[in-house]
Amino acid sequence: MDTVLIVEDDYHIAAPVKEFLENAGYKTVWSSTGFEALEDSELHDISIVLLDLMMPDLDGYGFLERFRLKSKVPVIIISAKIAVSDKVKGFELGADDYITKPFSLTELKTRIEYHLSKAAGYQQTENKVINFLGGLEYYPMSSEFYLNGEKLIFTSKEAEILSLLIKNKDKVLSKKDIYEIVWAEKELEGNNTITVHVKSIREKLKEDLKEPTFIETIWGKGYRFIGVRV
Incomplete structure:
Protein backbone atom coordinates (compact mmCIF):
# COMPACT_ATOMS: atom_id res chain seq x y z
CA MET A 1 0.00 0.00 0.00
CA ASP A 2 1.42 3.38 -1.02
CA THR A 3 1.83 6.02 1.69
CA VAL A 4 1.05 9.68 0.96
CA LEU A 5 2.69 12.37 3.09
CA ILE A 6 0.34 15.36 3.29
CA VAL A 7 2.24 18.51 4.29
CA GLU A 8 -0.43 21.12 5.03
CA ASP A 9 -1.02 23.40 8.02
CA ASP A 10 -4.72 24.02 7.24
CA TYR A 11 -6.87 21.28 8.81
CA HIS A 12 -9.83 22.13 6.58
CA ILE A 13 -7.73 21.27 3.53
CA ALA A 14 -5.73 18.37 4.95
CA ALA A 15 -8.67 16.51 6.50
CA PRO A 16 -10.77 16.02 3.32
CA VAL A 17 -7.67 15.13 1.28
CA LYS A 18 -6.65 12.59 3.92
CA GLU A 19 -10.15 11.05 4.05
CA PHE A 20 -10.48 10.93 0.25
CA LEU A 21 -7.10 9.23 -0.25
CA GLU A 22 -7.69 6.70 2.54
CA ASN A 23 -11.04 5.79 0.96
CA ALA A 24 -9.16 5.35 -2.32
CA GLY A 25 -6.87 2.78 -0.69
CA TYR A 26 -3.83 4.85 0.32
CA LYS A 27 -2.15 5.15 3.70
CA THR A 28 -1.66 8.76 4.73
CA VAL A 29 0.59 10.70 7.09
CA TRP A 30 -0.27 14.31 7.90
CA SER A 31 2.36 16.91 8.86
CA SER A 32 1.50 20.53 9.65
CA THR A 33 5.01 22.05 9.50
CA GLY A 34 8.09 21.58 7.36
CA PHE A 35 10.25 20.19 10.16
CA GLU A 36 7.49 17.82 11.23
CA ALA A 37 7.31 16.64 7.61
CA LEU A 38 11.06 16.00 7.51
CA GLU A 39 10.73 13.91 10.66
CA ASP A 40 7.72 12.00 9.31
CA SER A 41 9.58 11.30 6.07
CA GLU A 42 12.22 9.51 8.17
CA LEU A 43 9.72 7.59 10.30
CA HIS A 44 7.54 6.32 7.45
CA ASP A 45 8.11 4.68 4.08
CA ILE A 46 6.74 7.56 2.02
CA SER A 47 5.68 6.94 -1.59
CA ILE A 48 4.70 10.50 -2.57
CA VAL A 49 4.46 13.96 -0.97
CA LEU A 50 1.67 16.53 -1.29
CA LEU A 51 3.28 19.81 -0.30
CA ASP A 52 1.80 23.15 0.70
CA LEU A 53 4.17 26.12 0.40
CA MET A 54 2.98 28.56 3.05
CA MET A 55 3.61 26.95 6.44
CA PRO A 56 5.02 27.98 9.81
CA ASP A 57 8.44 26.97 11.10
CA LEU A 58 9.87 25.77 7.76
CA ASP A 59 7.98 26.61 4.58
CA GLY A 60 7.38 24.29 1.65
CA TYR A 61 10.39 25.52 -0.29
CA GLY A 62 12.65 24.92 2.71
CA PHE A 63 11.24 21.43 3.16
CA LEU A 64 11.60 20.59 -0.53
CA GLU A 65 15.19 21.79 -0.69
CA ARG A 66 16.18 19.58 2.27
CA PHE A 67 14.01 16.63 1.25
CA ARG A 68 15.49 16.51 -2.25
CA LEU A 69 18.97 16.08 -0.78
CA LYS A 70 17.94 12.68 0.57
CA SER A 71 15.04 11.42 -1.53
CA LYS A 72 13.77 11.12 -5.10
CA VAL A 73 10.20 10.38 -3.99
CA PRO A 74 7.69 12.34 -6.14
CA VAL A 75 6.56 15.69 -4.75
CA ILE A 76 3.37 17.45 -5.84
CA ILE A 77 3.10 21.06 -4.69
CA ILE A 78 -0.46 22.15 -3.83
CA SER A 79 -0.56 25.89 -3.26
CA ALA A 80 -2.63 29.04 -3.51
CA LYS A 81 0.42 30.71 -5.05
CA ILE A 82 -0.32 31.11 -8.76
CA ALA A 83 2.61 33.27 -9.92
CA VAL A 84 4.83 31.73 -12.56
CA SER A 85 7.87 32.59 -10.44
CA ASP A 86 6.53 30.46 -7.57
CA LYS A 87 5.97 27.51 -9.89
CA VAL A 88 9.41 27.90 -11.45
CA LYS A 89 11.05 27.98 -8.02
CA GLY A 90 9.19 24.83 -7.01
CA PHE A 91 10.31 22.94 -10.11
CA GLU A 92 13.87 24.21 -9.74
CA LEU A 93 13.97 22.80 -6.21
CA GLY A 94 12.82 19.41 -7.46
CA ALA A 95 9.01 19.32 -7.45
CA ASP A 96 7.44 16.90 -9.92
CA ASP A 97 4.09 18.66 -10.28
CA TYR A 98 2.25 21.83 -9.21
CA ILE A 99 -1.49 22.15 -8.50
CA THR A 100 -3.12 25.44 -7.57
CA LYS A 101 -5.85 25.77 -4.93
CA PRO A 102 -8.76 25.21 -5.13
CA PHE A 103 -8.35 21.82 -6.80
CA SER A 104 -10.28 18.69 -7.72
CA LEU A 105 -9.72 15.62 -5.54
CA THR A 106 -10.34 13.41 -8.54
CA GLU A 107 -7.66 15.21 -10.56
CA LEU A 108 -5.30 14.99 -7.57
CA LYS A 109 -5.81 11.21 -7.41
CA THR A 110 -5.08 10.91 -11.13
CA ARG A 111 -1.86 12.88 -10.80
CA ILE A 112 -0.79 10.81 -7.78
CA GLU A 113 -1.35 7.59 -9.74
CA TYR A 114 0.69 8.95 -12.67
CA HIS A 115 3.69 9.94 -10.54
CA LEU A 116 3.63 6.71 -8.52
CA SER A 117 3.63 4.69 -11.74
CA LYS A 118 6.51 6.74 -13.11
CA ALA A 119 8.49 6.35 -9.87
CA ALA A 120 7.94 2.58 -9.83
CA GLY A 121 9.44 2.32 -13.30
CA TYR A 122 12.44 4.36 -12.21
CA GLN A 123 13.06 2.25 -9.10
CA GLN A 124 13.20 -0.93 -11.17
CA THR A 125 16.16 0.47 -13.12
CA GLU A 126 18.18 1.59 -10.08
CA ASN A 127 21.31 -0.34 -9.21
CA LYS A 128 20.99 -2.58 -6.17
CA VAL A 129 24.57 -1.90 -5.11
Whole structure:
Protein backbone atom coordinates (compact mmCIF):
# COMPACT_ATOMS: atom_id res chain seq x y z
CA MET A 1 0.00 0.00 0.00
CA ASP A 2 1.42 3.38 -1.02
CA THR A 3 1.83 6.02 1.69
CA VAL A 4 1.05 9.68 0.96
CA LEU A 5 2.69 12.37 3.09
CA ILE A 6 0.34 15.36 3.29
CA VAL A 7 2.24 18.51 4.29
CA GLU A 8 -0.43 21.12 5.03
CA ASP A 9 -1.02 23.40 8.02
CA ASP A 10 -4.72 24.02 7.24
CA TYR A 11 -6.87 21.28 8.81
CA HIS A 12 -9.83 22.13 6.58
CA ILE A 13 -7.73 21.27 3.53
CA ALA A 14 -5.73 18.37 4.95
CA ALA A 15 -8.67 16.51 6.50
CA PRO A 16 -10.77 16.02 3.32
CA VAL A 17 -7.67 15.13 1.28
CA LYS A 18 -6.65 12.59 3.92
CA GLU A 19 -10.15 11.05 4.05
CA PHE A 20 -10.48 10.93 0.25
CA LEU A 21 -7.10 9.23 -0.25
CA GLU A 22 -7.69 6.70 2.54
CA ASN A 23 -11.04 5.79 0.96
CA ALA A 24 -9.16 5.35 -2.32
CA GLY A 25 -6.87 2.78 -0.69
CA TYR A 26 -3.83 4.85 0.32
CA LYS A 27 -2.15 5.15 3.70
CA THR A 28 -1.66 8.76 4.73
CA VAL A 29 0.59 10.70 7.09
CA TRP A 30 -0.27 14.31 7.90
CA SER A 31 2.36 16.91 8.86
CA SER A 32 1.50 20.53 9.65
CA THR A 33 5.01 22.05 9.50
CA GLY A 34 8.09 21.58 7.36
CA PHE A 35 10.25 20.19 10.16
CA GLU A 36 7.49 17.82 11.23
CA ALA A 37 7.31 16.64 7.61
CA LEU A 38 11.06 16.00 7.51
CA GLU A 39 10.73 13.91 10.66
CA ASP A 40 7.72 12.00 9.31
CA SER A 41 9.58 11.30 6.07
CA GLU A 42 12.22 9.51 8.17
CA LEU A 43 9.72 7.59 10.30
CA HIS A 44 7.54 6.32 7.45
CA ASP A 45 8.11 4.68 4.08
CA ILE A 46 6.74 7.56 2.02
CA SER A 47 5.68 6.94 -1.59
CA ILE A 48 4.70 10.50 -2.57
CA VAL A 49 4.46 13.96 -0.97
CA LEU A 50 1.67 16.53 -1.29
CA LEU A 51 3.28 19.81 -0.30
CA ASP A 52 1.80 23.15 0.70
CA LEU A 53 4.17 26.12 0.40
CA MET A 54 2.98 28.56 3.05
CA MET A 55 3.61 26.95 6.44
CA PRO A 56 5.02 27.98 9.81
CA ASP A 57 8.44 26.97 11.10
CA LEU A 58 9.87 25.77 7.76
CA ASP A 59 7.98 26.61 4.58
CA GLY A 60 7.38 24.29 1.65
CA TYR A 61 10.39 25.52 -0.29
CA GLY A 62 12.65 24.92 2.71
CA PHE A 63 11.24 21.43 3.16
CA LEU A 64 11.60 20.59 -0.53
CA GLU A 65 15.19 21.79 -0.69
CA ARG A 66 16.18 19.58 2.27
CA PHE A 67 14.01 16.63 1.25
CA ARG A 68 15.49 16.51 -2.25
CA LEU A 69 18.97 16.08 -0.78
CA LYS A 70 17.94 12.68 0.57
CA SER A 71 15.04 11.42 -1.53
CA LYS A 72 13.77 11.12 -5.10
CA VAL A 73 10.20 10.38 -3.99
CA PRO A 74 7.69 12.34 -6.14
CA VAL A 75 6.56 15.69 -4.75
CA ILE A 76 3.37 17.45 -5.84
CA ILE A 77 3.10 21.06 -4.69
CA ILE A 78 -0.46 22.15 -3.83
CA SER A 79 -0.56 25.89 -3.26
CA ALA A 80 -2.63 29.04 -3.51
CA LYS A 81 0.42 30.71 -5.05
CA ILE A 82 -0.32 31.11 -8.76
CA ALA A 83 2.61 33.27 -9.92
CA VAL A 84 4.83 31.73 -12.56
CA SER A 85 7.87 32.59 -10.44
CA ASP A 86 6.53 30.46 -7.57
CA LYS A 87 5.97 27.51 -9.89
CA VAL A 88 9.41 27.90 -11.45
CA LYS A 89 11.05 27.98 -8.02
CA GLY A 90 9.19 24.83 -7.01
CA PHE A 91 10.31 22.94 -10.11
CA GLU A 92 13.87 24.21 -9.74
CA LEU A 93 13.97 22.80 -6.21
CA GLY A 94 12.82 19.41 -7.46
CA ALA A 95 9.01 19.32 -7.45
CA ASP A 96 7.44 16.90 -9.92
CA ASP A 97 4.09 18.66 -10.28
CA TYR A 98 2.25 21.83 -9.21
CA ILE A 99 -1.49 22.15 -8.50
CA THR A 100 -3.12 25.44 -7.57
CA LYS A 101 -5.85 25.77 -4.93
CA PRO A 102 -8.76 25.21 -5.13
CA PHE A 103 -8.35 21.82 -6.80
CA SER A 104 -10.28 18.69 -7.72
CA LEU A 105 -9.72 15.62 -5.54
CA THR A 106 -10.34 13.41 -8.54
CA GLU A 107 -7.66 15.21 -10.56
CA LEU A 108 -5.30 14.99 -7.57
CA LYS A 109 -5.81 11.21 -7.41
CA THR A 110 -5.08 10.91 -11.13
CA ARG A 111 -1.86 12.88 -10.80
CA ILE A 112 -0.79 10.81 -7.78
CA GLU A 113 -1.35 7.59 -9.74
CA TYR A 114 0.69 8.95 -12.67
CA HIS A 115 3.69 9.94 -10.54
CA LEU A 116 3.63 6.71 -8.52
CA SER A 117 3.63 4.69 -11.74
CA LYS A 118 6.51 6.74 -13.11
CA ALA A 119 8.49 6.35 -9.87
CA ALA A 120 7.94 2.58 -9.83
CA GLY A 121 9.44 2.32 -13.30
CA TYR A 122 12.44 4.36 -12.21
CA GLN A 123 13.06 2.25 -9.10
CA GLN A 124 13.20 -0.93 -11.17
CA THR A 125 16.16 0.47 -13.12
CA GLU A 126 18.18 1.59 -10.08
CA ASN A 127 21.31 -0.34 -9.21
CA LYS A 128 20.99 -2.58 -6.17
CA VAL A 129 24.57 -1.90 -5.11
CA ILE A 130 26.93 1.01 -5.78
CA ASN A 131 30.68 0.31 -5.73
CA PHE A 132 33.45 2.83 -5.14
CA LEU A 133 37.21 2.71 -5.51
CA GLY A 134 38.73 1.86 -2.16
CA GLY A 135 36.47 -1.14 -1.61
CA LEU A 136 33.29 0.61 -0.42
CA GLU A 137 29.95 -0.97 -1.34
CA TYR A 138 26.70 0.90 -0.72
CA TYR A 139 23.23 -0.68 -0.77
CA PRO A 140 20.77 2.25 -1.09
CA MET A 141 17.59 0.30 -0.32
CA SER A 142 18.84 -1.00 3.04
CA SER A 143 21.46 1.71 3.80
CA GLU A 144 24.07 -1.00 4.36
CA PHE A 145 27.78 -0.50 3.76
CA TYR A 146 30.66 -2.90 3.22
CA LEU A 147 34.38 -2.13 3.12
CA ASN A 148 36.53 -4.71 1.34
CA GLY A 149 33.80 -7.30 1.87
CA GLU A 150 33.35 -6.61 5.59
CA LYS A 151 30.07 -5.11 6.78
CA LEU A 152 30.47 -1.73 8.47
CA ILE A 153 28.52 -1.23 11.69
CA PHE A 154 27.19 2.32 11.72
CA THR A 155 24.68 3.87 14.08
CA SER A 156 21.41 4.84 12.39
CA LYS A 157 22.44 8.50 12.25
CA GLU A 158 25.90 7.69 10.89
CA ALA A 159 24.30 5.59 8.14
CA GLU A 160 21.87 8.42 7.31
CA ILE A 161 24.68 10.97 7.12
CA LEU A 162 26.85 8.81 4.86
CA SER A 163 23.85 7.95 2.64
CA LEU A 164 23.01 11.65 2.40
CA LEU A 165 26.55 12.55 1.37
CA ILE A 166 26.67 9.76 -1.22
CA LYS A 167 23.30 10.75 -2.73
CA ASN A 168 24.71 14.27 -3.13
CA LYS A 169 28.12 13.17 -4.42
CA ASP A 170 30.53 16.06 -5.10
CA LYS A 171 28.08 18.56 -3.57
CA VAL A 172 29.16 20.41 -0.42
CA LEU A 173 26.67 20.01 2.43
CA SER A 174 27.02 22.31 5.43
CA LYS A 175 26.80 20.97 8.97
CA LYS A 176 23.54 22.91 9.31
CA ASP A 177 22.09 21.23 6.22
CA ILE A 178 23.07 17.77 7.41
CA TYR A 179 21.74 18.30 10.92
CA GLU A 180 18.38 19.72 9.83
CA ILE A 181 17.85 16.92 7.31
CA VAL A 182 18.95 13.97 9.45
CA TRP A 183 17.57 15.18 12.79
CA ALA A 184 14.62 17.06 11.25
CA GLU A 185 15.02 20.02 13.59
CA LYS A 186 16.86 23.31 13.70
CA GLU A 187 20.53 23.13 14.56
CA LEU A 188 21.45 24.85 17.81
CA GLU A 189 24.37 27.29 17.78
CA GLY A 190 27.62 25.67 18.86
CA ASN A 191 26.32 22.15 18.21
CA ASN A 192 29.21 19.81 17.29
CA THR A 193 27.04 16.74 16.66
CA ILE A 194 27.87 16.51 12.96
CA THR A 195 31.61 16.85 13.60
CA VAL A 196 31.51 13.95 16.07
CA HIS A 197 29.45 11.73 13.76
CA VAL A 198 31.60 12.42 10.68
CA LYS A 199 34.73 11.64 12.70
CA SER A 200 33.25 8.27 13.68
CA ILE A 201 32.24 7.52 10.08
CA ARG A 202 35.75 8.29 8.86
CA GLU A 203 37.31 6.03 11.48
CA LYS A 204 35.10 3.14 10.36
CA LEU A 205 35.95 3.86 6.71
CA LYS A 206 39.66 3.86 7.71
CA GLU A 207 40.10 7.22 6.02
CA ASP A 208 43.45 8.97 5.61
CA LEU A 209 42.48 12.51 6.66
CA LYS A 210 45.33 14.04 4.65
CA GLU A 211 44.32 12.21 1.47
CA PRO A 212 40.68 11.16 1.91
CA THR A 213 39.13 8.60 -0.41
CA PHE A 214 35.50 9.18 0.51
CA ILE A 215 34.69 12.26 2.63
CA GLU A 216 36.41 15.59 2.09
CA THR A 217 36.23 18.52 4.49
CA ILE A 218 35.68 21.87 2.81
CA TRP A 219 36.86 24.24 5.52
CA GLY A 220 34.28 26.80 6.54
CA LYS A 221 31.62 25.20 4.32
CA GLY A 222 31.03 21.56 5.24
CA TYR A 223 31.62 18.11 3.79
CA ARG A 224 31.29 16.38 0.44
CA PHE A 225 31.54 12.79 -0.74
CA ILE A 226 34.28 12.35 -3.36
CA GLY A 227 34.27 8.56 -3.81
CA VAL A 228 34.85 7.35 -7.39
CA ARG A 229 32.27 4.86 -8.69
CA VAL A 230 33.44 1.67 -10.41
